[in-house]
Amino acid sequence: MRSREENHRLAHNRLVVGQNKLDKGGENVRSWMKMIKELTIRPKVRQIRKSPSYSFDEELNKPLSGQTVKEILSKSSDVLFREFFLQGKERIPCILAAVDGLVDKNLLDHFILKPLMVDLAGHQELAQVTLSNVVDKTLQSLLPGLEIKKISKMGEAVDAILSGDSVIFFGDLTDAIVIGARGWANRGVAEPITESIVKGPREGFSETLRINTSLLRRKIKHPSLRIISLKLGDLTNTDLVVTYIEKIASPDIVSEVLRRIGTIKMDAMLGNGYIEEMIEDNPYSPFPQISFTERPDVLAGKLLEGKVGIIVDGTPIVLMVPVVLTQFLNVNEDYYQRAMVAILSRFVRYLGAFVSILAPSIYIAVTTFHQEIIPTDLLMSISAGRQGVPFPALLEALTMTVVLEILQEAGLRLPKPIGSTIGIVGALVIGDAAVKASLVSPLMVIIIGLTAVASYAIPTFDLSLAVRLIRFPLMILAGILGFFGVSVGLYVITIHLLSLRSFGVPYLSPIAPLRIRALLQDTFVRAPWWALKRRPQLLDVEEPRSGGKGKG
Numbered sequence: 081m082r083s084r085e086e087n088h089r090l091a092h093n094r095l096v097v098g099q100n101k102l103d104k105g106g107e108n109v110r111s112w113m114k115m116i117k118e119l120t121i122r123p124k125v126r127q128i129r130k131s132p133s134y135s136f137d138e139e140l141n142k143p144l145s146g147q148t149v150k151e152i153l154s155k156s157s158d159v160l161f162r163e164f165f166l167q168g169k170e171r172i173p174c175i176l177a178a179v180d181g182l183v184d185k186n187l188l189d190h191f192i193l194k195p196l197m198v199d200l201a202g203h204q205e206l207a208q209v210t211l212s213n214v215v216d217k218t219l220q221s222l223l224p225g226l227e228i229k230k231i232s233k234m235g236e237a238v239d240a241i242l243s244g245d246s247v248i249f250f251g252d253l254t255d256a257i258v259i260g261a262r263g264w265a266n267r268g269v270a271e272p273i274t275e276s277i278v279k280g281p282r283e284g285f286s287e288t289l290r291i292n293t294s295l296l297r298r299k300i301k302h303p304s305l306r307i308i309s310l311k312l313g314d315l316t317n318t319d320l321v322v323t324y325i326e327k328i329a330s331p332d333i334v335s336e337v338l339r340r341i342g343t344i345k346m347d348a349m350l351g352n353g354y355i356e357e358m359i360e361d362n363p364y365s366p367f368p369q370i371s372f373t374e375r376p377d378v379l380a381g382k383l384l385e386g387k388v389g390i391i392v393d394g395t396p397i398v399l400m401v402p403v404v405l406t407q408f409l410n411v412n413e414d415y416y417q418r419a420m421v422a423i424l425s426r427f428v429r430y431l432g433a434f435v436s437i438l439a440p441s442i443y444i445a446v447t448t449f450h451q452e453i454i455p456t457d458l459l460m461s462i463s464a465g466r467q468g469v470p471f472p473a474l475l476e477a478l479t480m481t482v483v484l485e486i487l488q489e490a491g492l493r494l495p496k497p498i499g500s501t502i503g504i505v506g507a508l509v510i511g512d513a514a515v516k517a518s519l520v521s522p523l524m525v526i527i528i529g530l531t532a533v534a535s536y537a538i539p540t541f542d543l544s545l546a547v548r549l550i551r552f553p554l555m556i557l558a559g560i561l562g563f564f565g566v567s568v569g570l571y572v573i574t575i576h577l578l579s580l581r582s583f584g585v586p587y588l589s590p591i592a593p594l595r596i597r598a599l600l601q602d603t604f605v606r607a608p609w610w611a612l613k614r615r616p617q618l619l620d621v622e623e624p625r626s627g628g629k630g631k632g
Contacts, residue, residue: 140235144256146175146249149237153177159241166196166250168209168217175249177237182244184263192246192259195222215255218248227260239317266291272374272396274541280416284374289319289393292376296323296389299380304328310341313349319393320355323379329386333583337388337401352392352399359401361581366549368542369582371403378412402582404589406603408543409433414606422606430604432537436547439531440477441558441566443524447473449562461523468518474559476520480528481555483510485548488532 142148153159162176174196178188196218209217215230227245231237232255237247244262269291272284285292293307304326312318322341324334340359349355352372360369373379374396379389382400390399409429414422447466451459469476487510511529514520531551538544550573557565580587590598597614601607 140238142234144232144234144237144249144254145252146177146256148234149177149241149247149249150175152238153241162193164193164197166209166214167198168214169207170210172209172211172214173251176246177241177249178246178261179241179244182264183246183261187261187263188246191224192248192261195224196248211251211253214250215253215257218250218257223257223259225259225261227258229258231256231258243317243319269295275373275375275378275412277411277413277416280413281375281377283376285376285391285396285398287394287396289321289391292391292396292398293321293323295376296379296391299376300325300383305383308338312341312344312346312355314345314347316348316350318349320349321391323383323389323391324387325383328384329388333386333402333585334388336583337390341390349392351395352390352397355390355392356399361583365576365580366546367405367577367580367587368408368540368546369403369580369587371400371407371540372397372542373400374398375412381412381415402585403587404582404585405577405587406591408540409538410602410606411539419606419608426604426606429537429539432534433543433547435534436531436538436544437551437554438566439527439534440481440551441554441569443527444473444477444555445558445562445566448559462521465521465523469521471519472559473524474555476524477528477555477559478552480514480520480524481531481551484528484532 140152150161154161158180160178160180162178164174164176166172166174176188176193219228219230231240231247237249237256237258240258241247244264246259246261248257248259250256266288267286269283269286271282275284283295285295296307297305302325306324306326308322310320310322312320320341322334322337337359341355344355344358346354346358356370356372357363362369371382373382379398379400383389387400387402390401392399410426411429414425417425446454447462454462466473471479511525515522515525535544535547538547550569554566554569557569559565561568577588578586578592586593589595590603601612601614
């Protein structure tokens with residue numbers, strides 16, 4: 081038999097083991113809670129990945145030197161280094177650094193290397209060039225061009241080279257010259273695919289930042305147009321600009337946009353989607369809170385309304401803030417058509433949005449709970465169509481909606497030559513075979529087809545995605561509670577929309593809060609141009625009048 085001391089020792093060991101397991105379990109719970117907090121709670125400083133500390137970061141803090149830059153970048157085969165001598169009063173060794181494919185080689189040969197490699201001894205003024213004054217003399221007398229500046233930091237030199245500029249280093253000087261000689265291949269100005277119109281301009285943005293800003297300048301030829309250049313991404317150093325019209329855009333909104341962009345900390349920024357998700361007010365809302373466009377005329381029109389644009393290098397998509405819900409159902413062609421035609425087009429789009437959201441839910445609620453509101457002849461027709469179908473209306477609608485989503489996604493991702501066949505396969509093969517096999521009723525196929533066609537009337541892809549997302553919970557509520565469930569779902573959606581803000585602007589403005597003038601001018605209807613005498617009062621614009629004149 082065990083002694084009392086052994087029993088005490090065994091009990092103590094069990095207690096220690098249990099305490100260790102409890103402590104370990106508590107640590108696991110705390111680690112899980114920390115991970116959930118990191119994934120769900122967005123910090124004040126918007127960051128996605130911290131930049132690692134690379135070995136050449138220390139080199140970038142050293143004094144500027146052409147040889148050091150060559151050591152940093154020489155391992156990349158696309159970085160070119162041209163060593164030569166500038167012959168003035170002294171024979172000065174120089175290094176020209178550029179990236180192959182990002183610079184115009186003809187420009188470098190004829191306007192940079194050729195002026196610097198000639199013998200300057202025969203010129204009275206230029207023959208006085210020495211190592212101490214070579215940078216200033218080169219800037220003042222030797223090199224033509226507009227985009228030339230002096231730099232004195234290693235990081236500026238490396239960033240300029242990798243951004244497509246050329247840099248000239250002179251001997252062991254800690255100053256260098258950056259020359260704008262960018263000349264990479266780019267896509268020309270073409271008509272946007274996602275915003276095609278019948279009547280209006282055909283030009284769209286491209287992937288080159290300066291082409292996009294020039295297209296905007298062609299639309300707004302006024303000195304009040306502000307274009308502020310920024311950079312994002314510790315590794316990508318992506319260029320972007322924030323643009324607005326001074327004295328029209330609210331200073332509070334402009335400063336808030338700049339503040340939110342300034343708090344973004346990431347190592348890579350490859351497109352506008354990175355910024356959109358980081359600066360929106362409510363990241364868990366299915367509704368888009370930032371609009372986008374590929375058309376310069378649309379961006380110009382929104383800037384004239386007091387909004388702010390964000391143009392990112394490398395993408396033809398331009399972000400615009402703030403935004404309201406009704407903006408996603410209006411298109412730029414409304415302003416090129418006559419007022420009555422625009423009103424009719426808007427009515428069709430609003431009707432399509434409501435049908436896309438509610439058609440499957442209403443069908444489920446009526447056929448499951450509220451058959452008494454259906455006329456007798458129609459009820460008999462629906463009953464005959466559903467005869468032999470083994471699934472309830474809810475499961476039937478969910479299955480067909482999921483099939484519709486699969487077909488839409490497949491048609492979107494397939495190559496264009498075979499993408500059009502998806503509609504034929506879905507409509508004729510799958511739909512007809514499902515009806516003949518009594519898996520779905522003919523009326524359900526009609527409802528789903530009507531829902532798909534109605535969703536295509538929504539002009540903005542982001543809002544169309546939100547409608548497709550909220551359609552599913554409405555269908556489930558309709559299958560459980562009927563019209564009461566649909567009403568509850570719409571009530572929750574309305575409360576959510578009322579609580580949304582886009583950079584301080586109510587998402588449902590001018591409906592809530594109600595602004596009669598804006599509602600009658602350019603929301604559900606579009607007043608004639610001669611009646612649009614004031615800017616939309618959705619924003620805190622400094623200059624409310626648009627400058628328009630009355631009719632006649």
